Amino acid sequence: MVVVSKPVIEQFSSYLKNNKPTTLFTQIPLVDLSKPDSKHQIIKACEEFGFFKVINHGVPMESISMLESEATKFFSLPLCEKQKTGQPQPYGYGHKRIGIHGDVGWVEYLLLTTNQDPSLHSFQTFRVALNNYMKSVKKMACEILEMMADGLKIQPRNVLSKLLMDEESDSVFRVNHYPPCPNVQPLSGNGNGNGDVIGFGEHTDPQIISVLRSNNTSGLQISLREGSWISVPPDQTSFFINVGDSLQVMTNGRFKSVKHRVVTNSVKSRLSMIYFCGPPLSEKIAPLPSLMRGDQQSLYKEFTWFEYKKSAYNSRLADNRLIHFEKI
Ligand code: GA4
Numbered sequence: 001m002v003v004v005s006k007p008v009i010e011q012f013s014s015y016l017k018n019n020k021p022t023t024l025f026t027q028i029p030l031v032d033l034s035k036p037d038s039k040h041q042i043i044k045a046c047e048e049f050g051f052f053k054v055i056n057h058g059v060p061m062e063s064i065s066m067l068e069s070e071a072t073k074f075f076s077l078p079l080c081e082k083q084k085t086g087q088p089q090p091y092g093y094g095h096k097r098i099g100i101h102g103d104v105g106w107v108e109y110l111l112l113t114t115n116q117d118p119s120l121h122s123f124q125t126f127r128v129a130l131n132n133y134m135k136s137v138k139k140m141a142c143e144i145l146e147m148m149a150d151g152l153k154i155q156p157r158n159v160l161s162k163l164l165m166d167e168e169s170d171s172v173f174r175v176n177h178y179p180p181c182p183n184v185q186p187l188s189g190n191g192n193g194n195g196d197v198i199g200f201g202e203h204t205d206p207q208i209i210s211v212l213r214s215n216n217t218s219g220l221q222i223s224l225r226e227g228s229w230i231s232v233p234p235d236q237t238s239f240f241i242n243v244g245d246s247l248q249v250m251t252n253g254r255f256k257s258v259k260h261r262v263v264t265n266s267v268k269s270r271l272s273m274i275y276f277c278g279p280p281l282s283e284k285i286a287p288l289p290s291l292m293r294g295d296q297q298s299l300y301k302e303f304t305w306f307e308y309k310k311s312a313y314n315s316r317l318a319d320n321r322l323i324h325f326e327k328i
Contacts, residue, residue, distance in 0.1 A: 026230045028222075028240075032056050033143065039151035042144065046251075050243035050258030051222050053232075054144070057239050059136040064213060064236075067133040070126040071271060075108060075177040085110060085119040090313065092119050098200065103317040105200045106181045106264045114138075114171040114275070134173060137239075137275045138164060141211050144241060145277075152251070154290040160250070163208065168280035170305060171207070176200065176272045178219060181264035196263035199270070204257040205244040206312040206321060207276040212240045217270035223259035234270075245322050246279065246308070249300050252287035257322075281306040300325050 029045035031038050034056040045052035074082065079095075086092030088111050090099075095108035112119055114134055120127045142161035149157045163169060178199040199219055213236070214220065220232040220240070232240065245257045262270070279285070283305045287298045303325055312321045 026224065028053050028230075028232055030055065033058070033140075033147075039147040042147050043151035046148070046243050046247075046255040049222065049224070050248075050256045051232075051260070052241050053235065054140075054239045054241060055237075057140050058143075059133075059140055059213075059239070061237065063129070063132045063136055066129040067273060068215060068271060070123075070129045071110075071175045071177070071273065074110070074123065074126055074175075075271075082108075084122060091117060098317060099313065099315075101314070101316050103201055105262075106197050107176050107178050107199050107262070109174055109176045112173045114169070114173050130173070133273070134275060137211055137213075138171075138277075140239070141209065141275065141277050144209070152288075152291060154288055159288060159290075160208065160247075163279035163283060164277050166280050168282070170278040170281050170309070172276040172278060174274045174276065176262070176270075176274070178217075178262060178264050178270040178272075180267050180269055182266065199262040199264040201317045202259050202261040203317040204259050204321070205242055205276060206246065206308060207244040207278040208246045208250070209244055209277050210242040211275040211277065212242065212272055213238075213274075214240075214270060214272035217265050217268040219262045219265055219270045220272070221261055221263060223261075225256070229261075244276070245312075246285050246305065248322065249285050249325070250288050251291060252296070253299050254291070278309075279305045281309070297327075299327060301327055 029041065029049055029052040031041045031045065031052050031054050033054055042052065082093045088094035091111050091113060093108070093110050096104050096106070098105055098107070110119070120130065142164055145160035145164065146157045149159050158165070164171065181197045181199070202223065212220070214234055216234050216236045218231060218234050220234070221229045222232060223229055242260065243255045243257050247255050248257045264270070281304065285303055285305055285308055286300065300322070308325065311324060315321050
């Protein structure tokens with residue numbers, strides 16, 4: 001990350017959010033994957049929050065630490081070295097700019113496909129650590145999606161996980177590094193009053209679910225249905241699951257994709273790694289027939305993941321992307 005001069009900090013302060021105050025006492029749903037009732041907990045969390053934390057997930061701590069240490073090494077390289085992974089189009093190394101329509105954040109990142117991504121060819125140990133990690137995380141994500149199908153009482157239980165297991169699955173992996181951000185003066189009315197600068201602006205994820213793990217630095221916030229923001233206490237031994245737009249459509253709106261954002265920390269850097277579980281490009285995204293009761297109608301027009309992705313990547317971060325696909 002380049003050293004940043006004051007005017008740039010001021011530029012970022014215009015991204016300070018002026019939303020309703022953060023709610024302090026809401027508990028993030030916690031799902032223990034080893035418990036027999038976890039499928040019911042998952043459904044409840046997806047309906048109420050579109051978000052939950054998982055423990056007893058089976059991803060070895062060793063593979064998490066290996067990837068974290070490789071990613072930390074990568075981000076401490078000089079800019080020119082990091083840029084050898086390519087400009088984000090959308091894959092590669094990026095900093096500050098998110099997407100192609102002017103969104104910015106106090107962040108540098110690596111965006112990769114989960115297939116044979118050529119971006120890391122000169123970073124072999126990083127690549128190996130990444131492949132190991134992704135293998136375990138994909139397995140856990142499939143288990144969660146199967147529990148979800150069980151909890152929704154739909155058959156077959158791999159109706160969602162098969163999209164991820166498909167060789168053509170269009171999943172994406174992202175490592176975000178939020179360097180400590182020099183504090184700016186809190187603006188009046190700013191949520192929690194500590195001068196938060198936006199690391200990654202508010203958005204929903206377009207995919208089915210996203211699986212996030214971060215180091216022990218806070219920053220992630222989720223939006224509750226009534227519009228207030230809550231800070232998610234970091235936990236480096238657990239994973240956090242987001243419902244994405246595609247799962248909202250597949251459940252015909254029963255689950256809602258969760259709006260989330262990341263605010264920076266003035267002292268510690270935050271490192272997060274996210275597996276975005278996407279279907280194959282040709283997959284039709286529509287409510288699962290077994291979830292539709294009686295003469296229930298789909299709330300959405302028909303579209304493929306390719307069409308949705310294309311439209312999503314053409315949007316601004318905070319846009320409501322599903323609105324164009326809703327039936328009037
Ligand atoms: C949000 C979720 C993932 O990080 C991502 C992002 C993508 C990008 O960084 O290129 C997008 C964003 C995300 C949605 C709207 C568009 C595309 C940035 C942006 C402004 C990789 C994804 O799949 O969609």
